[in-house]
Amino acid sequence: MKKKIPYRKISQILFFIIIGGIAVNNALEEMGNGLPFIPALSLHAICPFGGVETLYNLATIGNYVKNIAASSVIILSLSIVLSIIFGPVICGWVCPLGSLQEWTGAIGKKIFKKKYNHFVDPKVDKYLRYLRYGVLIWVLYVTARSGTLVFKTVDPYFALFNFFTGEVAPQALIILGLTVGGSLFIERPWCKYACPYGAVLGVSNKFRIFKIRRVKETCINCKKCDKECPMNITISNQEIITDHQCISCMKCTSDQACPVKKTVEFKTK
Ligand code: SF4
Ligand code: SF4
Incomplete structure (x- = not known):
């Protein structure tokens, strides 16, 4: 039988290396040790969720939230177009935090076999899945009120590529640890229960073209x-x-x- 090309795996590895490389190089550059052949862009500048966080400020006072640039809004727009056509492919094919959870989950699958990803009672799980909309509302509210990236202080995605910089709040590191540790039991726990960007893109499942x-x-x-x-x-x-x-x-x-x-x-x- 002809072996299938693992397109999704290739995409996940590539984006993990590209996004991680750019974000880590930016942090190194700020410390005076950046590599000249890798672009040094802050993770905020290439994060589409930054575009969501800044929308209120952009609409009301015409300014970006601190640390957010036009690039976030452009990437957000592209991700929304992609989602309308294909659904949340950014979650399944691009997001490095999603990929990391999946890779950790592969170990969990080996340990727990059929029990893996079935630890939460479906009756409870059904409601927990709506938590991420609560997180989204909270993030939009606190960002609009403060004009700063409050979410950064709890964001495991930011913590993942900046943990060595001293810029990451302890609670973000704890949430990153819980996300990775939780992936040993539950597949993509952050995506299922907490990701506010997943909440935004998930809506596209109701009307996506493909x-x-x-x-x-x-x-x-x-x-x-x-x-x-x-x-x-x-x-x-x-x-x-x-x-x-x-x-x-x-x-x-x-x-x-x-x-x-x-x-x-x-x-x-
Ligand atoms: S239904 Fe489940 S397995 Fe199928 S594409 Fe969606 S997330 Fe993946
Ligand atoms: S149950 Fe699912 S996997 Fe099995 S034949 Fe039907 S659609 Fe395919």
Whole structure:
């Protein structure tokens, strides 16, 4: 059988290296040790969520929140266009924090086998999934009031590439530790329960152009798609996946988990 090219894995590794390299080099440059052949841009300048944080200030006083630049708003706009077309691919294919959780989760899967990613009672989990909207509202409120990046003080993404700079608040390091440690038990705990940017992009699942579609006529009800979904979405009883937590990872499709050809596909119709 022809070996499939792991496009998503390649994309995740590439973006981890590119984003991490740029952010770490920026921190090194501020310490006077940057490498000249790597662009030194602050993580805030290349973070699309910075674009969300600055929207209120931009709309009301025409200014960016401190540390945010036009580049964040441009990257945010691109990520929204991508999400409208393909769903939250930024979460599933690009975000280094999502990738790190997934890689840690691979160890958790080896340890806990079938129990992995099933530690939280589904009745409780269902409600916990809405926490990230609460985080989003909190971030927008405190940022609009203060005009500064308050989220930076708890942001595990910022902590991940800046932990050695002395700029990272202890609580952000603790949250990063909890996120990575939690990934040993739950797949992508930060994405599921807390990420405010995931909350923004997740809405696109309701109207995205390319959707995950299941053909019920050819489905043999093996539930392999459900088992493979990192976000615990039940695919096997739906025809179109519109769950707000889908990250467009494609793991459920007939190219990957589903054993029946053309039964779970990523397409417009
Ligand atoms: S496995 Fe399918 S339903 Fe689950 S997150 Fe990935 S693309 Fe979405
Ligand atoms: S993996 Fe494919 S055949 Fe099995 S339940 Fe899911 S859609 Fe049906």
